Amino acid sequence: MSKYEFTMGKELDLKVEQEKTLATPCLRSNFILKGMYWTMDFLYGKEVSLPKVKVLEILARYPYWAWEKGGYDGLTGLYARTTDPDRSKVDHCRHYVWLGRYSQDNEELHMLLAEDLIGQKGIELSWLKHYLLPRIMAFVYFCLSHAIFFFSPATSFYMNAAFESHAEHEYMKFAKAHPEWDNEPVESKYFEFYPRQKSLADLLRRIALDERDHMFHSMHEYEKLTGKTITG
Numbered sequence: 001m002s003k004y005e006f007t008m009g010k011e012l013d014l015k016v017e018q019e020k021t022l023a024t025p026c027l028r029s030n031f032i033l034k035g036m037y038w039t040m041d042f043l044y045g046k047e048v049s050l051p052k053v054k055v056l057e058i059l060a061r062y063p064y065w066a067w068e069k070g071g072y073d074g075l076t077g078l079y080a081r082t083t084d085p086d087r088s089k090v091d092h093c094r095h096y097v098w099l100g101r102y103s104q105d106n107e108e109l110h111m112l113l114a115e116d117l118i119g120q121k122g123i124e125l126s127w128l129k130h131y132l133l134p135r136i137m138a139f140v141y142f143c144l145s146h147a148i149f150f151f152s153p154a155t156s157f158y159m160n161a162a163f164e165s166h167a168e169h170e171y172m173k174f175a176k177a178h179p180e181w182d183n184e185p186v187e188s189k190y191f192e193f194y195p196r197q198k199s200l201a202d203l204l205r206r207i208a209l210d211e212r213d214h215m216f217h218s219m220h221e222y223e224k225l226t227g228k229t230i231t232g
């Protein structure tokens with residue numbers, strides 16, 4: 001049983017949650033994450049924008065893919081043998097597969113929603129910043145996130161918690177910076193798969209809460225592995 005209060009599926013006052021986020025400090029990021037934030041700010045601007053959100057969400061699923069792959073590698077090791085595998089180890093691996101898949105699906109929807117909103121608003125994207133660079137960054141992040149999880153799952157969970165904390169704060173700040181979006185109804189073809197929201201600002205707040213849930217999952221996994229709590 002987790003001590004964290006996950007938000008998905010709950011009826012919450014999203015504006016209250018926004019203020020809660022902004023009153024809570026971000027988790028501390030290491031030099032690798034700080035380098036990533038700096039690169040994103042340099043290439044896409046310090047202020048959050050829908051095109052920047054799309055690039056962030058392209059990258060966001062890679063650590064979860066690494067967790068899923070790590071779980072599968074573990075299952076292969078447990079089942080490619082002639083004796084019965086240890087049930088607790090099997091459950092551990094299957095949990096990584098489940099959590100990795102579930103989180104990737106959620107990040108994928110954030111990416112699809114951002115792309116849909118960019119299209120609806122007629123925002124033009126450049127070939128360099130929205131075709132070439134995201135592909136290069138995705139390849140680098142793929143290699144990095146898989147290597148970190150392979151050598152140190154605890155580091156992967158710690159870094160992901162900090163990354164998600166950063167994302168939660170950025171998206172809540174983005175919603176707060178655009179009070180006019182509280183009165184802008186939002187529609188998307190992806191509401192078939194994602195909780196419908198009444199305004200664009202609420203959609204950004206809901207996505208920010210997903211990032212908070214991702215942070216909690218990462219913190220929980222870190223604690224299970226190390227017995228230590230991430231405090232800030």
Ligand SMILES: [Fe+2]
Nearest residue numbers: 057060107110
């Ligand atoms: Fe996301």
Ligand SMILES: [Fe+2]
Nearest residue numbers: 060164211214
């Ligand atoms: Fe996330």
